[in-house]
Amino acid sequence: MTTTSAPSKKRVLVAMSGGVDSSVAASLLVDQGYEVIGVTMQVWDYSATQCDLEEGHGTCCSSTDVDDARAVADKLNIPFYVVNCEEKFKAQVIDDFVSTYLAGKTPVPCVNCNTYLKFDHLLKKMKELDCQYLATGHYATIQTDELGRPSIVTSEDNWKDQTYFLFTLDQAILPLLMFPVGTWQKEDIRRYAEERGLAVARKKDSTGICFIGKSGYADFVEKHSPPSELAPGLLRRYPSGEVLGEHRGIHQFTYGQRKGLGVAVGDPLYVVKIDGATRTVWLGEESCLYASEMIVQKLNWLGPWAPGEKLRVKIRFQHRGAEAELVPQGDQLLVRFAEPQRAITPGQAAVFYRGQQLLGGGWIV
Amino acid sequence: MRLETNLSHSWTYDSVRRTMNPSPFIPQSSDRVYLDHNATSPLALGLVEELVRWSRSWGNPSSIHWDGRAPKNLLREARQRVAKLVGANPLEVVFTSGGSEANNLALKGFHGARAVSEVPGERLADRSQFIVSAVEHPSVRKTVDYLTRWGVQVRVIGVDRDGQIDLDSYAEALKTPTALVSVMYANNETGTIFPIQKMTKMAHEAGAIFHCDAVQALGKAVVDVKKWGVDLASFSAHKFYGLKGAGCLYVRQGLQLESLIHGGGQERGRRAGTENVMAIAAMGWMAQAADQIEERAGAMKALRDEFEQILLARISDSRINASPGKRLPNTTSIQIDGIDGETLLMNLDMAGFAVSTGAACSAGSPEPSPVLLAMGLSRKEAQSSMRLSIGWGTTREELARFVETLQVTVQRLRSLRDAVKDEHL
Numbered sequence: 001m002t003t004t005s006a007p008s009k010k011r012v013l014v015a016m017s018g019g020v021d022s023s024v025a026a027s028l029l030v031d032q033g034y035e036v037i038g039v040t041m042q043v044w045d046y047s048a049t050q051c052d053l054e055e056g057h058g059t060c061c062s063s064t065d066v067d068d069a070r071a072v073a074d075k076l077n078i079p080f081y082v083v084n085c086e087e088k089f090k091a092q093v094i095d096d097f098v099s100t101y102l103a104g105k106t107p108v109p110c111v112n113c114n115t116y117l118k119f120d121h122l123l124k125k126m127k128e129l130d131c132q133y134l135a136t137g138h139y140a141t142i143q144t145d146e147l148g149r150p151s152i153v154t155s156e157d158n159w160k161d162q163t164y165f166l167f168t169l170d171q172a173i174l175p176l177l178m179f180p181v182g183t184w185q186k187e188d189i190r191r192y193a194e195e196r197g198l199a200v201a202r203k204k205d206s207t208g209i210c211f212i213g214k215s216g217y218a219d220f221v222e223k224h225s226p227p228s229e230l231a232p233g234l235l236r237r238y239p240s241g242e243v244l245g246e247h248r249g250i251h252q253f254t255y256g257q258r259k260g261l262g263v264a265v266g267d268p269l270y271v272v273k274i275d276g277a278t279r280t281v282w283l284g285e286e287s288c289l290y291a292s293e294m295i296v297q298k299l300n301w302l303g304p305w306a307p308g309e310k311l312r313v314k315i316r317f318q319h320r321g322a323e324a325e326l327v328p329q330g331d332q333l334l335v336r337f338a339e340p341q342r343a344i345t346p347g348q349a350a351v352f353y354r355g356q357q358l359l360g361g362g363w364i365v
Numbered sequence: 366m367r368l369e370t371n372l373s374h375s376w377t378y379d380s381v382r383r384t385m386n387p388s389p390f391i392p393q394s395s396d397r398v399y400l401d402h403n404a405t406s407p408l409a410l411g412l413v414e415e416l417v418r419w420s421r422s423w424g425n426p427s428s429i430h431w432d433g434r435a436p437k438n439l440l441r442e443a444r445q446r447v448a449k450l451v452g453a454n455p456l457e458v459v460f461t462s463g464g465s466e467a468n469n470l471a472l473k474g475f476h477g478a479r480a481v482s483e484v485p486g487e488r489l490a491d492r493s494q495f496i497v498s499a500v501e502h503p504s505v506r507k508t509v510d511y512l513t514r515w516g517v518q519v520r521v522i523g524v525d526r527d528g529q530i531d532l533d534s535y536a537e538a539l540k541t542p543t544a545l546v547s548v549m550y551a552n553n554e555t556g557t558i559f560p561i562q563k564m565t566k567m568a569h570e571a572g573a574i575f576h577c578d579a580v581q582a583l584g585k586a587v588v589d590v591k592k593w594g595v596d597l598a599s600f601s602a603h604k605f606y607g608l609k610g611a612g613c614l615y616v617r618q619g620l621q622l623e624s625l626i627h628g629g630g631q632e633r634g635r636r637a638g639t640e641n642v643m644a645i646a647a648m649g650w651m652a653q654a655a656d657q658i659e660e661r662a663g664a665m666k667a668l669r670d671e672f673e674q675i676l677l678a679r680i681s682d683s684r685i686n687a688s689p690g691k692r693l694p695n696t697t698s699i700q701i702d703g704i705d706g707e708t709l710l711m712n713l714d715m716a717g718f719a720v721s722t723g724a725a726c727s728a729g730s731p732e733p734s735p736v737l738l739a740m741g742l743s744r745k746e747a748q749s750s751m752r753l754s755i756g757w758g759t760t761r762e763e764l765a766r767f768v769e770t771l772q773v774t775v776q777r778l779r780s781l782r783d784a785v786k787d788e789h790l
Contacts, residue, residue: 081711127781128708
């Protein structure tokens with residue numbers, strides 16, 4: 001969203017993570033004359049489970065980010081509050097993350113965080129704090145068509161685009177949202193932060209999942225699951241069914257995985273299928289990973305589309321998108337790709353685009 | 366030195382708030398209304414000038430040479446004044462870094478010393494039970510929890526919905542051989558004053574030592590540790606218009622206490638480390654106001670009672686927590702139906718009013734108050750509560766402005782809530 005003329009002192013609540021993107025988002029809004037309120041969601045108490053010391057940061061993980069956000073808010077001289085979301089985060093993000101892995105699927109926790117925390121809990125806070133807008137540091141843009149209807153469009157920085165994580169948003173809230181850095185390139189954001197003297201200018205980008213430490217996601221799942229859920233199972237050759245070995249739990253595997261399988265066979269083998277019911281992990285040749293169809297459920301739409309229309313479909317965050325046709329089947333969709341796709345993974349989101357416009361998405365079965 | 370006797374608006378020093386850069390839209394400095402005196406209080410007017418004077422006495426009070434004499438004198442003077450303020454002898458005052466350290470020293474120091482005490486009746490090594498109330502400050506609760514690692518059994522005495530302690534179960538608990546009882550003078554969130562004199566008598570009859578966390582008492586009530594009869598009592602300077610970093614523990618003469626901090630012989634071996642001379646001197650300087658406390662407490666109570674009446678009249682579906690019992694004269698814990706205290710606090714802050722939803726010690730992201738939960742309030746009731754604590758300098762005009770803003774804010778938040786309800790119908 002572009003805002004050129006100074007608004008008449010409108011208030012914006014900015015979700016500040018302590019990272020450079022949301023810090024610059026807050027700063028840009030201050031530049032534009034908004035009354036900006038910074039807020040950080042305290043989502044997960046790391047102190048009980050782990051403590052990764054990052055180089056250059058002397059304190060404990062999560063609180064470092066809160067401190068960084070607060071330091072930026074101080075620099076910008078804006079009100080800043082920490083909102084306790086731990087309970088909601090545990091219920092909507094962590095529990096789902098763990099149970100999805102235990103079912104042999106690969107979750108996308110950032111979508112649930114957006115759905116239930118950023119664009120629900122914080123949206124409520126935004127109204128309660130008498131703000132007109134909620135802003136985040138997402139790489140996404142909001143564009144309005146000739147009839148005044150807003151839609152989410154991919155960011156200027158294609159490489160960083162985060163619209164994949166926004167497909168569950170309710171279209172009705174788009175007029176309330178701002179993504180101030182969506183029209184920026186990452187390097188420009190860092191330069192701006194440097195010029196404004198924001199302490200987070202050179203802070204490393206967060207990669208991966210915010211609540212997963214150095215010990216990795218499998219370790220996290222194990223620590224947060226009842227032992228009965230972590231039963232071992234068989235590694236079988238696909239499609240012959242030959243038993244290749246045993247594993248300690250299906251949560252350690254994801255589709256297309258090649259490393260750390262614990263079997264030594266001549267040909268390179270990949271995880272081609274995980275059967276949650278029998279806890280069987282199927283290993284096969286790379287060619288077995290390709291498929292042309294998938295079923296997608298729990299759909300959400302941000303814009304209209306016509307059956308038969310060819311859309312661009314992303315099947316994971318770092319997927320460029322592939323052309324496909326969508327065939328409604330009850331409340332599900334059958335997605336037929338023009339070309340077979342590698343490692344279509346249950347639990348991941350399928351997100352639909354017309355060109356650069358985000359149309360909606362759902363979850364891969 | 367003579368403190369101003371009139372309860373004027375300019376009683377306290379607010380230069381700290383003036384040093385912050387102006388925010389584009391938050392009211393600043395003198396426009397702000399501070400209603401969180403139970404968290405900390407502003408510095409007394411005139412204190413900064415004294416601090417500048419005392420800073421010239423920068424020597425080490427333990428030094429034998431001339432440069433140690435002035436700071437030593439400051440300490441001695443402060444000890445005398447603070448002792449007088451709380452009704453103790455100077456030798457019974459151990460200066461600490463504040464209330465939390467005083468509480469830790471009382472509990473751990475007593476626990477460490479009792480095994481080796483040479484005083485008859487204080488060798489309570491064979492008694493494993495410590496009794497605390499359910500609404501103690503974390504510096505008491507967590508300390509006794511820690512001591513369970515060293516064999517202490519903790520018995521928690523509950524409070525009722527009005528915040529009153531259950532004296533029957535206290536009497537029952539004392540039937541088990543008890544080494545120590547630790548109950549606060551007044552609760553920091555509701556202001557409820559506990560019957561310390563009575564509880565001390567009961568403890569003593571059962572052969573137990575009594576510690577009182579009296580951190581909320583200074584400036585709000587006349588303190589007299591001899592009249593209370595307690596063996597140990599904790600105090601803090603920064604809740605009494607002094608500096609952070611100083612407090613003290615009253616230790617009844619003869620009671621043995623092991624030091625938490627070993628090193629030099631400061632504080633008669635009960636607290637090693639070079640003293641925080643300026644903060645201690647400031648605490649002593651404030652202690653001179655002892656003769657004003659009754660008058661000031663009375664004035665605060667009159668103002669607070671009027672404030673509560675107006676609040677209840679103007680804010681529908683609201684009630685004062687713990688109102689039936691005896692309370693500190695400055696504290697109001699109010700529950701406002703359908704309002705999230707956290708959100709209310711943020712809105713009021715941005716409108717220029719400093720309030721609290723609970724103890725200030727947490728990380729800045731409030732959980733529902735354990736004190737209110739212990740009183741039997743539901744999570745929701747606790748989350749819709751807010752603490753207001755006035756000070757010596759609070760004016761009727763400030764409270765009137767606060768009520769205006771609160772009323773408008775509550776109306777707005779309630780209409781938002783109703784709009785959401787309508788959506789779901």
